[in-house]
Amino acid sequence: MPQLIRGKALCVGDNIDTDRIYPSRYIELTSDAAMAEHALEGIEASLPSRLASYGILVAGRNFGCGSSREHAPRSLKAAGIRLILAISFARIFYRNAINLGLPAIAIESQMEVHEEDDLVVDIAQGLITNLTRDSQHVCEAITGFPADVLASGGLVKHLHGTVMNTYEL
Amino acid sequence: MRAFSATFGLSSFQTFRLNLFIEFIWKPDRLRRLTLYYGKNSRQDIPWHACLKALSPYRLEISLLIQEKISLHALESILARHSDRKSVSAGDLITINVDIAGVNDLYVQVIDEFKRMGGKKVWDPRKVVFFFDHYSPPSTIQASANQQTMRKFCFEQGIDKLYDIHSGVCHRVLFDHGHVCPGSTIVITDSHTTTHGAFGAFSTGVGATDMAAILLTGKMWVKVPEVVRVALEGSPLRMISAKDLILHVLGKIRADGAVYKAIEFTGPATYNLSLEQRAVLANMSVEMGAKAAFIEKSAAEAWETHGAHAPQDPPYHRTSEGYTYAESFSFNVSELSPQIALPGSVDNVVDVADVAGVPIDQAYVGGCTGGSVEDMAATARQLSGRTVAPRVRLVVSPASRAVYLQALREGYIESIVQSGGTIINPGCGPCLGVHQGILSSGEVCISAASRNFPGRMGSPEAQIYLASPATAAASAVAGEITLPREISCPS
Numbered sequence: 317m318p319q320l321i322r323g324k325a326l327c328v329g330d331n332i333d334t335d336r337i338y339p340s341r342y343i344e345l346t347s348d349a350a351m352a353e354h355a356l357e358g359i360e361a362s363l364p365s366r367l368a369s370y371g372i373l374v375a376g377r378n379f380g381c382g383s384s385r386e387h388a389p390r391s392l393k394a395a396g397i398r399l400i401l402a403i404s405f406a407r408i409f410y411r412n413a414i415n416l417g418l419p420a421i422a423i424e425s426q427m428e429v430h431e432e433d434d435l436v437v438d439i440a441q442g443l444i445t446n447l448t449r450d451s452q453h454v455c456e457a458i459t460g461f462p463a464d465v466l467a468s469g470g471l472v473k474h475l476h477g478t479v480m481n482t483y484e485l
Numbered sequence: 486m487r488a489f490s491a492t493f494g495l496s497s498f499q500t501f502r503l504n505l506f507i508e509f510i511w512k513p514d515r516l517r518r519l520t521l522y523y524g525k526n527s528r529q530d531i532p533w534h535a536c537l538k539a540l541s542p543y544r545l546e547i548s549l550l551i552q553e554k555i556s557l558h559a560l561e562s563i564l565a566r567h568s569d570r571k572s573v574s575a576g577d578l579i580t581i582n583v584d585i586a587g588v589n590d591l592y593v594q595v596i597d598e599f600k601r602m603g604g605k606k607v608w609d610p611r612k613v614v615f616f617f618d619h620y621s622p623p624s625t626i627q628a629s630a631n632q633q634t635m636r637k638f639c640f641e642q643g644i645d646k647l648y649d650i651h652s653g654v655c656h657r658v659l660f661d662h663g664h665v666c667p668g669s670t671i672v673i674t675d676s677h678t679t680t681h682g683a684f685g686a687f688s689t690g691v692g693a694t695d696m697a698a699i700l701l702t703g704k705m706w707v708k709v710p711e712v713v714r715v716a717l718e719g720s721p722l723r724m725i726s727a728k729d730l731i732l733h734v735l736g737k738i739r740a741d742g743a744v745y746k747a748i749e750f751t752g753p754a755t756y757n758l759s760l761e762q763r764a765v766l767a768n769m770s771v772e773m774g775a776k777a778a779f780i781e782k783s784a785a786e787a788w789e790t791h792g793a794h795a796p797q798d799p800p801y802h803r804t805s806e807g808y809t810y811a812e813s814f815s816f817n818v819s820e821l822s823p824q825i826a827l828p829g830s831v832d833n834v835v836d837v838a839d840v841a842g843v844p845i846d847q848a849y850v851g852g853c854t855g856g857s858v859e860d861m862a863a864t865a866r867q868l869s870g871r872t873v874a875p876r877v878r879l880v881v882s883p884a885s886r887a888v889y890l891q892a893l894r895e896g897y898i899e900s901i902v903q904s905g906g907t908i909i910n911p912g913c914g915p916c917l918g919v920h921q922g923i924l925s926s927g928e929v930c931i932s933a934a935s936r937n938f939p940g941r942m943g944s945p946e947a948q949i950y951l952a953s954p955a956t957a958a959a960s961a962v963a964g965e966i967t968l969p970r971e972i973s974c975p976s
Contacts, residue, residue: 331740331830333938340917340941343591344620344627358940378741378774382938383917384676386594386692407745407776408676412692461578461706471694472601475701 317417317466319440321399323371325433328359330376334409337380337388351387352394368396372435374423375402380409389413389420399437401429401444401455414462417470422456439466556808558712560747560779563687567670575711575811581687583612585664586699587673589655590617593631595674596638598697607642608703614646615639616658616673621650621912624920653885653911654853656680656768661887667787667802672696672705676771677853677935682747683760683767685784685802689777710747710776711811713738717754719819724969726863727758727765728855728933728953732824734816735772736834744774746811749781749804754818756782761857768854769935772831823956823968828929828937828948837956840966846928848873848961849942850954851882851909852916855933858891860884860954864906865897867958867969873905874964879957880922882909906961918942924949931966933957 336358338351345351356363373392379402380388389412392400400413400420413420419439427444429435434447442457458466468474557565557572565573567581588595599607607613615635623629632650639647648658655673659665659681667685671678674696681688691705699705715734748770755763760783767778784802823837850856850864861883873879881901883889889911892898898908909915915922916934924930924947932942933956937949952960955969 333936335917335936335938335941336945339945340919341943343919344625344631346593346597346627346631358938358945378744381740381772381774382676382936384674384690384692385591386694390594404741404744406741406774408690408692411695415692415694415698471698472598475602475698 317419317439317469320436320438321372321419322434322436323398324369325372325374325429325431325435326367326370327374327429327431328356328376328379330403331378331381332359332375333382334380334385334388335382338385338391340383340385343385343387345387348390348394351391352396355391355395355397364395367392371396371398372437373397373400374429375400377403377425379405380413381406384408384412386412386416389416389418393418399439401437414465415471417466417468417473419458419466421458424453424455427453427455556805558747558749558779558808559685559781559784559802559804560682560687560712560777561709562803563668563670564707564709566668567687573709575709577709578706579709580704580706581670583672583699583703583705584666584669585612585614585659585671585673586696586703587614587616587655587659587671587675587678588635588696589615589619589673589675590621590628590632590635591619592674592693592696593634594693595696595700596634598694599700602697602701604697604701607644607700610643610645612703613642613644613700614648614655614659614664615644616648616652616655617650618648618652618654618658618911619913619917619919621652621910621914623650628919650910650912651886653883653888654856654913656764656853657856657884657888660684660764661885665787667784672699677768679770679775679778680764680768680853682770682778683764683780683783684787685779687777690771708745710745712747712749712779712808713743713775714749714751714810714813716752716813716815717750717818718752718815719754719817720757721754721818721821724823724955724971725818725821726859726953726955727762728951729821729824730754730818731766731769732826732834732951733818733821734766734814735769735826735832736824737816738773738814738832740772740774740830740832742773743770745776746774747777747779748773748775749779749810751781752815755780759859760786761859764857765854769831772935823953825931825956825966826937826951828950829939831935831937831951837952837966837968840950841968843950843966844929845877845931845960845965847878847880847922847924847930848957849880849882849915849922849930849932849934850957851880851884852913852934853884854935855954855957856882856884856888856911858888858895858897860933861888861892861897861901862895863953863955863969864958865900867955868904868906868962869900871904871962873961877961877964878922879904879906879961880909880915881906882915882921883911885911904962915942931957931960
């Protein structure tokens with residue numbers, strides 16, 4: 317997991333639920349490539365194909381509320397989103413994102429960011445640099461257990477490195 | 486090795502507590518072995534370190550513990566017990582042992598991730614439960630293939646608790662089959678797992694990768710939540726159901742009002758509800774972002790019914806005096822009229838009277854939070870002697886097989902069918918728009934389920950109102966949103 321993530325910002329609003337991130341009718345799909353075609357389709361049908369050109373998703377409050385479907389962060393990651401910034405996250409969505417190796421960081425509510433702004437985020441230090449607006453903002457730094465999981469590239473690989481040595485299988 | 490241990494404690498002040506523990510551990514057989522070993526020698530011959538060694542079975546331990554916070558919430562007691570700690574407090578990152586790990590049929594990824602982690606055997610097949618409730622029965626080849634993979638996995642792993650398509654929604658199925666034990670930890674791949682807080686368990690939802698790790702290790706990391714107390718005061722009108730109460734609370738606390746926290750429901754209006762109605766409160770706590778829910782009175786009741794299965798020592802269903810809640814809310818619901826959430830968000834709640842007259846295309850009563858026996862009864866009573874309006878569909882899904890059978894015996898199903906309702910198999914189908922009642926563009930649905938996000942039940946251009954089963958059924962008869970009719974019925 318690189319410490320610096322750079323990308324164009326895609327802005328969405330408050331209380332974006334998992335049905336809008338990944339509509340229920342596609343839950344039966346199992347491959348990342350198939351899921352990527354429907355990421356954020358519930359907000360706008362043309363979004364999935366455009367996600368790769370953004371890279372950083374910036375959301376309001378309670379991002380990912382609703383269902384526990386892991387397809388939501390999985391589809392975002394598969395579609396090319398490399399970092400999610402939000403004022404706050406719904407609990408299960410946050411866990412799922414970190415477990416999949418997709419960093420999710422809480423930002424301050426008054427941070428000014430506009431669609432297509434060029435951002436560089438230092439996820440370990442908790443610093444957002446807005447190159448378009450020439451401004452800097454402090455955000456939450458990822459430390460502790462979530463940082464370890466991200467460093468391993470997700471919970472699957474993390475467990476391979478640690479728990480698998482401890483637990484007899 | 487037999488051990489004798491005595492603990493003397495000095496306690497207890499209101500918020501600060503000073504404990505003096507003297508632990509005296511006597512291990513007789515170890516002492517005997519040492520005596521035998523040194524028995525042939527005279528005392529002088531034994532070197533000093535051997536004397537110390539001989540004395541070591543008598544271990545005198547004096548520990549002085551000053552604990553700032555002694556009061557534990559019932560949920561904290563459960564978490565402490567499951568993480569082998571004396572106590573935990575809000576914010577602690579702990580690893581808990583999971584008593585029940587549940588997987589539903591949306592989550593074939595659990596099996597993929599489990600295998601990618603290198604998993605060969607689940608940690609304890611007796612504690613793993615599979616539910617086929619979201620696609621019951623499957624309506625696509627892919628969904629059917631996913632269930633097939635899961636059936637095969639259960640067979641290979643020796644998991645015998647596989648509740649197939651006839652069983653119903655996971656939360657109700659667990660309850661019906663007596664798997665929910667107060668004081669236990671329940672984790673299911675479903676956000677509405679908060680339901681089991683109404684029966685005294687710590688229960689929460691997770692995604693596929695978290696569940697795969699649980700199947701591998703039996704453990705899960707969790708941050709101990711702060712607890713928000715919601716007191717429902719007063720005595721509501723007869724036509725008010727748990728759904729009206731929780732919609733009212735949702736409208737006040739809002740969809741992100743309890744993110745990462747646990748919600749405890751108290752007060753007479755909570756306690757006067759039946760157990761299955763209290764489960765509605767706990768179920769929809771997740772719509773406020775809650776990690777878990779809790780209702781102390783039902784925990785105590787469940788404790789009594791479970792008897793032998795419940796842990797006997799410390800009463801884990803009780804919150805100790807002096808516990809400080811993160812926030813406390815109190816709502817007087819005596820004057821409350823039936824509530825309804827407007828399309829798009831669960832927390833945009835108004836009185837049903839405010840939107841009365843809005844034409845509807847479909848009404849849905851069913852699922853984990855609207856498919857109980859009482860919900861079937863309320864629906865049947867509203868329909869009794871009347872018929873569903875022309876061009877309106879009423880879709881009804883009992884929460885489980887047990888509910889279905891009871892509703893059949895009581896005549897509720899017959900009454901619903903007579904009135905023109907459509908009964909579908911127990912399960913989650915219409916609530917999340919995967920089958921059996923999908924809405925098309927521009928349609929309006931009044932639903933007694935838990936969510937009304939855009940696109941939740943099908944087309945993103947459909948509109949979903951959330952209300953009680955009685956309001957939904959009455960609206961189906963009227964063809965437009967309307968207040969349930971007042972009916973005198975046995976309480």
